[in-house]
Amino acid sequence: MSTFIKDFIEKETISRRNFLLASAAGLTTAAIPGVFGGGAAQAALTDPAIAWSYRDRASAYWNSIVSGGEAFVESIGKPKDFLVNLINEGSSEKSLADIKAFLAKTNGNCAIACDANDSPNARPVAEAVQAAGGYISTIWNKTDDAHPWDFGDNWVSHMSWSDEKPAEQTARILIEAMGGKGGIVHLGGIAANNPAVERLNGLKNAIKDFPDVELLDAQPADWDTQKGAALMSQFLTRYGDKIKGVHCANDNIAYGVIEALKAEGIEGMPIVAYDGNPEAVQMVMDGQLLATVFTNPHWGGGITAALAYHAAIGSFKPSEEPKEHREFYGPTIMVTAKEAADFKAKYLDSVPTYDWTDHWGPSNGQIQYK
Amino acid sequence: MAKRLLTYENAVRWAPLLVLLALMLLFTAINPAFLTERNLARIAIAAAPALMVAVGVTFIIIMGSIDLSMEGSISLTAVLFCFAFVQFGGTLAAGAWLAVPLILLAGAGIGLVNGLVHVRLRIPSFMASLAIGFVCTGAAILVTGGDIVKIDDDVFRALLTWRILGFPLMVYVAALGVVVAWVILSHTRFGRHLYAVGGGEELAHASGVNVGRVRLVGFVLAGLFYAVAAILQVAKLGQAESVTGANFMFLSITSTVVGGVALWGGIGGAWNTLVGVLIVFVINNGMVVIGLPDYVQNGMLGVLVIIAVILSTDRRSISFVK
Known part of the structure; x- marks a missing residue:
């Protein structure tokens, strides 16, 4: 058996055992970080692997997200295929399983950008990442009661769009x-x-x-x-x-x-x-x-990967950032006949070059809950 | 002395058609707008591509196998059709008609691969076709890169926009497809062989039927019909993408079964499939037209499908259902 598979099974067994123990104690969410010593005491990672977890390649939207992610990895001097694509095909189970496999493969030395596919899946994904000591930034789907700041530094940020x-x-x-x-x-x-x-x-x-x-x-x-x-x-x-x-x-x-x-x-x-x-x-x-x-998916795809990566290598410490830097709205641009030609020239015919260290520049304020 | 009309066999045979008529009466009673020529044309447009898929899979189901490759197959042929169409000039007049025979060949080719994997490698049709379907979907994503390919030719789009007696051209194309399938199934030796294989493969083999070849040709025919469906779908939407084939699997197999084609093979035909497709699309259309809330629609579709299957299949002759 290859060492990868062996490692993977070992990891899965350990995390399942922990999960069972913690569930038995009725402390699932609280206990797992405890087992691994919590996020606060972690040292920054060196050269973490980077992944984007998303629905599929069959739409312009997700392709644009991925192109942003690739533009970001190129900006840090890596080839495009350094970005690992975790495609969940609209299945939350696959989304979580892929991320767990990626965490196991990289031993937690990773930065993940992710749309959790549906809202309830965001929490188990964040828990898995925190347990492994990796870093994750999410977009779109999460429940209102799950917040990045409840997961130490590991759940770096969540971006959504108020439509x-x-x-x-x-x-x-x-x-x-x-x-x-x-x-x-x-x-x-x-x-x-x-x-x-x-x-x-x-x-x-x-x-x-x-x-x-x-x-x-x-x-x-x-x-x-x-x-x-x-x-x-x-x-x-x-x-x-x-x-x-x-x-x-x-x-x-x-x-x-x-x-x-x-x-x-x-x-x-x-x-x-x-x-x-x-x-x-x-x-x-x-x-x-x-x-x-x-909604500028290219920027969204790039900046989400950038946030996870820079938090992972210690460029900034998420827990020291204000809440509007942890949960924020992405940009929206109205396109009508008046601005369509200009818009096309600026955003579609050529892709603007973004400064991926300007993490929150184009964002649109802290997420509000009703 | 006339034979008794009200036998169980007759009831089962005509049940799908009666279900269809009953549904149409019901929807018309609630909203008379349902039974207007305009709305019937709308149902026909929505149903035409699905009808070709269902007819294709009917060949396979009659011989007791199953084909799950249609979604990938349609996506890939639709996308290739658009690329070929644009490549050959972008209008039918400029030579883009070449895309039509080319894509029919491609569809038949996919069917052939499907059949070869199933027959020669002895992989159950369920797994073989599912796998080929995935390969096709992947190939469609690969060639499009996730983008939409558009066709902008008014002559080709006449399939949707040119109406004869109130129905667009594509509806007649689909009707012709059903007739062709009916002729193949009911009036050729190959058609009888399909039923023989579906009714009992060992017996068919013992009687000298080349079962392997019958299966191969069946899959090629199915692939051909999927390609026709892909072309009609492109005519309907003016575009293709790697998800163009989405939803066709459930839709076509459900329709076929609702129409009275038995999943265990050997029973049913092209007319059953036609009626089955119409039942499903009449339900879909009717539920919106009578103003049923959207959250009830899916549940309603499920219930009606079960009722239709109960009424339209003779389940006395089978000892167990799997």
């Missing part, structure tokens, strides 16, 4: 294009996803100010082009001419909506989207979409 305000802004642009009256349908993301909830809330907030605007229906299209197309055609049967505007939770859904309308020979329907993918920006320039919102 409510930008989604409200796109809704206002939409309503303006509708002349301030008429029916809107919303095609949402996977119902339980945080951003899906926030983007719908943004629309609802905007509608409150317009008594002549009605939200006809809001249903999940699961972030998917195909489902977007099918759902839009079903809305057309149910509401017909009452639909005067379409609010989409992301760009992919909007592509499907546009095609469903094309099949019916409907042109010029006001549509707004979200994510700022290259195709969508082009559609904004062509007038097929009114607006989309860019």
Whole structure:
């Protein structure tokens, strides 16, 4: 048996035993850090391995995240493939298992950037990283009660994007294009996803100010082009001419909506989207979409890896940073017809070079809980 | 003296169609807009690519095997189709039509590999096709790098936008596909061999049927139909990406079974699959059209699928279900 596999099994056995012992004592969260002496007393790591754990390579969004991660590892003089890709394929179990395997392989000498796939998975991931003495920075998914500062220095930071305000802004642009009256349908993301909830809330907030605007229906299209197309055609049967505007939770859904309308020979329907993918920006320039919102995944991918790495090598000590440096919002940029050409030239045609040691520059304030 | 019409066999045979009609009546009663030509065309557009996938997998299910490669196969052929289309000029008139036969060949090729792995390496069809599907998905991600490939040709998109009697061209293409499948299954020697293999492989072998070759051709045909589905899907959405084939596995196999094609082989045909696909898409469309809340829709789909299967399969003749 290779030493790697042997090491891995040993690690797994040890951590499982600890987990059992700790569970027996009813102190899972508190006990594991105790067993390993806690994060506070750790020395900085030298030359830690770097990994990005994310959903898949099949979308522009995650590719952009990874390109940022690669730009960062290149900035510290490593080749692109120094960045290890841990792809969870939408499975939280795989996400956690991959990270545990990576921790075992590197003996905890690592910096991990991660989207935990769903909110409840963030805590076990952070616990595993802390137990192994590694460093992790997360984005998007975590529960409201889990905070990086409860995990010493090991959970370096969490970045999320508050989508409510930008989604409200796109809704206002939409309503303006509708002349301030008429029916809107919303095609949402996977119902339980945080951003899906926030983007719908943004629309609802905007509608409150317009008594002549009605939200006809809001249903999940699961972030998917195909489902977007099918759902839009079903809305057309149910509401017909009452639909005067379409609010989409992301760009992919909007592509499907546009095609469903094309099949019916409907042109010029006001549509707004979200994510700022290259195709969508082009559609904004062509007038097929009114607006989309860019969250700069390239910067997000780079800076998340950079935060974990610099905390790991001791460039800064997370526990000495203020809370707005541990939990913060990422940047959002509104893209409408007015700014689409400039935006495309600046962010899409050429990728800006970022200073990866400016950890919090473009961020957007501390995360607020309701 | 006419034969008795109301036999158990007849009831089972016509049950899927009756379920379909009952569902349509139900949805129309709640919202008359359901039974408009526009909405029926919408259902047909949504169903056309899935119908081709389901017809493809019908060949495999009839011979008692299973094919799970469709998602990867469709993603890869759809993506390759878009690349080839753009490469050959980007419009049908400029020579991009060459992409069509090329992709049909590619689809058949994937099916052939599938069949060879299954028959020659003696790997169960379940595992062989699943693995080939993964390989195809990976290849699709590799060639696209996760990006979307778009086709912008109004002549090709006429499959979606050009309507005859209220239905777009792609619906007729899919209908033609069903007829072809029906002819193959019901009026050729190969079709009878498929049923023979599905009904009892040892018996078919003992009767002189080259079981290995029948299986191979079955997988090639399935791959061919998946490629047709991929082309229709691109016509429908104007784009392909590495997730273009997502969801087709569950959708096609469910539809096939709901229509009365038995998973243990030897029973059913192209018409069963057509009715099954329509049942699933009528349910999907109808639930939104009558305004069912989204959180009930999935549960409802599950319940209706079970009811449809109970009604449409003759389960007396089998001693156990696995």
